[in-house]
Amino acid sequence: MLKFEFEPFDVLFFGSGKAFNRGDDASSIFPPFSHTFAGAISKKLATFLNIESSKVIKYIYGPFVKRLTETYNEETNSCQKKETIFFSIPSNIYTARKEDNPNFFCILKPLENRALKLFFSKNTNKPDKISTFCVYTKDETEIEPFTGFISIEYLKHWLEGSLENKLSNTNIDIENKKNIIKLDEICQNDNRIGIKINHRDGTVEKKSGVYRVSFKKLKIEPAEKFSFVVWVEFNLEDENLKKTNLGYEQIKAIFEKSPRVLKVGGESRIVSYKIEEVSFFDEIKDLLKVENTFVGFLKFENNNLLIFPEFPGKIIEIQKDEQIQILFLTHGVFDNFLPDLLDKCGFRTITMTMNSCLNITLYSSKNTRFFSKAIPAGTVIWAIAEKDIEISSGNISSLPINSFIGSNLVLIRKEKT
Numbered sequence: 001m002l003k004f005e006f007e008p009f010d011v012l013f014f015g016s017g018k019a020f021n022r023g024d025d026a027s028s029i030f031p032p033f034s035h036t037f038a039g040a041i042s043k044k045l046a047t048f049l050n051i052e053s054s055k056v057i058k059y060i061y062g063p064f065v066k067r068l069t070e071t072y073n074e075e076t077n078s079c080q081k082k083e084t085i086f087f088s089i090p091s092n093i094y095t096a097r098k099e100d101n102p103n104f105f106c107i108l109k110p111l112e113n114r115a116l117k118l119f120f121s122k123n124t125n126k127p128d129k130i131s132t133f134c135v136y137t138k139d140e141t142e143i144e145p146f147t148g149f150i151s152i153e154y155l156k157h158w159l160e161g162s163l164e165n166k167l168s169n170t171n172i173d174i175e176n177k178k179n180i181i182k183l184d185e186i187c188q189n190d191n192r193i194g195i196k197i198n199h200r201d202g203t204v205e206k207k208s209g210v211y212r213v214s215f216k217k218l219k220i221e222p223a224e225k226f227s228f229v230v231w232v233e234f235n236l237e238d239e240n241l242k243k244t245n246l247g248y249e250q251i252k253a254i255f256e257k258s259p260r261v262l263k264v265g266g267e268s269r270i271v272s273y274k275i276e277e278v279s280f281f282d283e284i285k286d287l288l289k290v291e292n293t294f295v296g297f298l299k300f301e302n303n304n305l306l307i308f309p310e311f312p313g314k315i316i317e318i319q320k321d322e323q324i325q326i327l328f329l330t331h332g333v334f335d336n337f338l339p340d341l342l343d344k345c346g347f348r349t350i351t352m353t354m355n356s357c358l359n360i361t362l363y364s365s366k367n368t369r370f371f372s373k374a375i376p377a378g379t380v381i382w383a384i385a386e387k388d389i390e391i392s393s394g395n396i397s398s399l400p401i402n403s404f405i406g407s408n409l410v411l412i413r414k415e416k417t
Contacts, residue, residue, distance in 0.1 A: 001231055001232065001233045001277070001278065001279045001280060002231070002232050002234075002252060002255065002275050002276070002277060003229060003230070003231050003232075003275065003276045003277070003278045003280075003283075004037070004041065004229065004230050004231075004232060004255075004273050004274075004275055005066060005227050005228070005229050005273060005274045005275075005276070006037070006063075006227060006228040006229075006230075006262070006264065006271045006272070006273050007218075007227045007271060007272050007273070007274075008217075008218055008264075008269065008270075008271045009269075009270050009271065009272065010217075010269060010270070011190045011192075011215035011216065011217045011269065012028065012032075012215060012216050012217070012218075012264065012265050012269050012271075013026070013028045013213060013215050013216070013265050013266035013267055013269065014028050014029050014030065014031075014032035014033070014036060014216070014265045014266065015028070015029070015265070015266045026194075026211065026212070026213045026214065027213075027214040028213075028214060028215055028216045028265075028266075029358065030147070030183060030187065030216050031063060031064075031065070031088060031377060032063060032228075032265065033330075033331055033360065033374075033404065033406070033407075034060055034062065034063065034230070034330050034331070034404065034405060034406020034407055034409075035060075035404045035405050035406055035407070036063075036264065036265055037060065037062065037063050037228070037230050037264065037406075038057050038060045038230075038232075038405045038406055040262040040263060040264045041057065041060075041230075041232060041262065042056045042057050043262075043263075044254075044255070044262055045251065045254060045255075046240075048254050049240075049241075049244050049246070049254075051240040051241070051243070051244065052240050055235055055238045055240070056234060056235055056238050056240065056241055057232055057233070057234060057235060057405060058233045058234060058235035059231075059232070059233040059297070059309065059405075059406075060230055060231070060232050060233075060405055060406040061230060061231040061232075061280040061330075061406070061409060062228070062229055062230030062231060062280075062330070062406070063228040063229065063230045064085055064086060064087055064228070064229050064230070064329075065085070065086040065087075065149050065186060065226055065227075065228065065229075066083060066084070066085055066086070066226065066227050066228070066229045067083070067084045067086060067181075067224065067225070067226055068081060068082070068083055068224070068225045068226075068227070069081070069082050069084070069224050070082075070224075084151050084152070084153075085151070085152055085229065085283065085284075086149035086150060086151055086152075086181065087149060087150055087152070087155055087329055087377075087378075088148075088149060088150075088328075088329070088376070088377035088378035089146075089147075089148040089149055089150040089180065089378055090150070090155075090158055090327055090353075090378055090380050091145060091353040091354050091355045091376075091378045091379055091380055092107055092108040092109070092134050092353045092380050093105055093106070093107055093108075093148075093150070093158075093163075093167075093180070094106050094107075094108060094136065094143040094144060094145055094146070095143065095144065095145075095146050095148075095182070096141055096142065096143060096144075097142035097143055097144045098142060101141075103173045103176065103177060104141065104143075105167045105176060105180055106136055106138070106141070106143060106164075106167060106168075107136075107158075107163060107164045107167065108134035108135055108136050108353065109134060109135070110132055110133070110134055110350045110351045110382050111132050111133055111134070111135045111137075112131070112132050112350065127337070127339065129337070129339035129340055129342075129343055129349050130339055130349055130350075130351050130352060131348070131349065131350055131351065132350060132351050133351055134351055134353050145355040146182055146183070146355075147182070147183040147355065148180060148181060148182045148183060149180070149181050149183075149186065150179065150180055151178075151179040151180075152284065152286055152287060153179060153286070154166070154179040154180060155287060156286055156287055156289075156290060159287065159290045159293055159411075159413050160290055185219070186218065186219060186226050187216045187217055187218050187219060187226070188216075188217050188219060189214050189215070189216065189217075190214070190215045190216070190217045191212055191213070191214050191215075192212070192213050192215060193210060193211070193212055193213075194210070194211045194212070194213050195210055195211075196210075196211070213267075228271075230406075231278075231279070231280035231283070234248065234251055236248060252275070252277070255273075255275050256275065260272055260273050260274070260275075261273070281295070287411065290413065292413060292414045292415060293411065293412070293413050294307060294316055294391075294411070294412045294413075295329075295409075295410070295411050295412075296308050296309060296409070296410070297309070297407075297408050297409055297410070298326070298332070298408045298409075298410045298412075299408065300334065300341045300344075300345065303344045303345055304345060304392070305342075305345045305347075305389070305391045306391065306392060306393065307391050307392075307393065307410075307412065308393050309393070315390045315391065315392050315393075316390065316391040316392075316412075316414075317388070317389075317390055318385045318388070318389045318390070318391065318414055319385065319388050320385055320386065320387050320388050321384060321385065322384070322385050322414050322415070323350075323382065323383070323384050323385075323414065323415055324347070324382070324383055324384075324385070324412055324413065324414045325380065325381070325382055325412070325413045325414075325415075326380065326381045326382075326383070326410050326411070326412050327378070327379075327380050327410060327411045327412075327413075328375055328376070328377050328378065328379045328380075328408070328409070328410050329377060329409045329410060329411055330377050330406055330407055330408070330409040331358060331360070331374045331375060331376055331377050331404075331407050331408075332374065332375035332379065332407060332408045332410075333360060333372060333374050333375070333404055333407045333408065334375075334408075338352070338375065338381065339352070339381075339383075342381075342383050345389065346385060346386055346387045346389050347383040347384065347385055347386065347389070348383060348384050348386050349381065349382070349383045350382040350383060350384060351381075351382055352379065352380060352381035352382070353379065353380050353381075354375060354376060354378075354379040354380075355376060355378065355379075356376050357373050357374075357375075357376070358373070358374040358375075358376050359372075359373065359374070360372055360373075360374040360404065374407070391412075
């Protein structure tokens with residue numbers, strides 16, 4: 001498995017499935033979709049080998065954010081470097097609404113078997129498959145969701161249930177800020193004007209020829225730098241690769257050659273990359289040390305829940321009345337409403353939290369575009385097994401037509417209720 005680290009030369013644009021007309025304002029999403037980087041990587045390999053590129057990647061994990069910090073040690077007269085991987089923050093972690101308390105973070109929890117004085121759930125537009133809400137009841141602080149990222153260390157605390165104590169400890173605000181970072185601390189908007197040119201006569205299009213694009217630009221500070229990381233496993237059984245008689249080492253050698261650059265995202269922006277031979281599961285081994293924690297791609301098939309590829313040949317057993325918590329590490333794309341799918345598999349959905357809803361393009365041509373709603377990374381769902389359930393390992397060759405490579409990567413944690 002190869003780990004790619006991407007460093008942009010300039011601004012980047014990551015589009016969603018939202019329709020865009022000239023004259024509109026186009027705004028980049030963040031974090032980007034997994035298939036954005038999968039497309040860039042497979043395109044380089046396909047161009048080099050002159051083959052079709054659609055199935056040369058078997059799995060892609062990410063993209064996630066890496067922070068590199070450098071500190072100077074006066075005693076040793078040397079510079080020490082530290083790398084930290086960040087994931088999209090679980091959407092039940094909120095921050096203070098007022099700007100005068102930027103270091104405040106809290107965790108919302110499902111509220112069951114308690115009457116709400118503010119409103120009755122039956123009077124809301126809550127879907128029938130969701131039984132309750134996530135709420136914050138400790139004090140009267142005004143809170144709101146935010147786009148942010150969490151370190152592996154703090155994500156481990158979140159899984160263990162010990163993160164709330166750390167966040168409520170004001171004596172470690174600096175530590176909390178280092179491990180939970182907001183979007184505007186990683187990147188900034190860079191607004192630019194685009195002009196649609198009529199190439200036939202070299203003039204600006206008469207109607208809606210000027211538009212504004214809001215790009216994203218990763219911040220680079222003297223002692224801190226951010227980049228994207230993904231892990232890729234290539235599909236050596238792909239017919240196009242077999243025709244070239246190339247194995248893993250030959251593919252690796254292709255990406256080691258200079259120049260190590262790729263075109264990524266909208267307007268084909270250039271990024272440089274570094275590669276390293278390391279497994280994604282080795283990098284997140286601290287998360288997997290948490291009892292009853294599993295990581296893999298989620299799939300529903302024939303009213304069964306499948307997860308792959310971490311546990312081939314193994315079965316995850318969930319007994320009746322055990323509760324599971326599902327965190328999406330990358331965006332999710334399903335054919336139906338997620339609680340409906342869980343219901344068919346024998347789960348009762350307690351609640352779910354998500355900070356937004358993304359459009360993702362299923363098919364696009366000159367005249368038509370079909371898109372679906374995508375679950376953003378960081379979405380959390382709680383469910384209880386209403387019977388004994390076995391989650392077995394799936395087969396990637398039978399993925400649904402509308403699946404996007406790298407989507408539906410989840411972290412599942414089960415515990416007794």
